[in-house]
Amino acid sequence: MLPVALAAVAVTAVLGPLPDPKPTYGGPPRPGAQQELTLSYVADAGFAMAVKLTCDPPGGGHPLPAQACATLAATGADPDRIKPGTGACILLYKPVTATLSGTWQGREVSWQHRFGNTCEMRRATGVLFRF
Template identity: 30%
Template sequence: MPNTARWAATLTLTATAVCGPLAGGAHAAPDSVSPGLYAPSALVLTVGHGYSAATATPERAATLNCAPTASGTHPAAIKACAELRAYGGDFDALPDRDGAMCTKQFSPVVVTAVGVWQGKRVSYEHTFANECVKNSSGMSVFTF
């Protein structure tokens, strides 16, 4: 897939993830809490093989919306949102899982997160040596 098409797909997913929760009925129930009270936290997460996002082909993608409630296509959205909240949305601060044993095989895997976290734009990219190393890092956020 050409880079232009990949970026177009990523931007479309990001717009859907960010703007989707904001669209809704014009009338809210009197006892409901307005979604406008929360800073948006909506991300598009991708995983692909390659050295960088510019050269990698995205193989999997998931949306993760964390405000006002956890939702999206991420299989463990509640857990992933809780982990990101615990570390202030800092992907680099997410701890490694204990006890992971990985080979030293070099087959680079790149992960990205694009969107907003608590109202601030996020653009994160990290390359791991292989899939095992990726799965042992960052808790459940990039495990999908």
């Protein structure tokens, strides 16, 4: 088992980290289906945050559920389609991985992206990860 782990570390060291997986969207939407998502981010430094978000009606643990739902509706629940903000972020490398998963308009959705720090994450994703 140890040789396999060492080989994986060696490959990562040579090739660099693996790219973020592409977002996935399940089958065709089902009208009237619940829209329930989990938004989370995990930092390499060891802290993590997560909230549930429901839409129609907006709710869950997100502090701004109506705005987050409006953002998802405008982008088809694809955070890569959000127009990034223009605020400045400090050039401090403290990587975080943001994840969105659940059901949107009756389809299973899954998205993940690694950012250099939480400021970059929030600038790129707007209100979605402001919790």
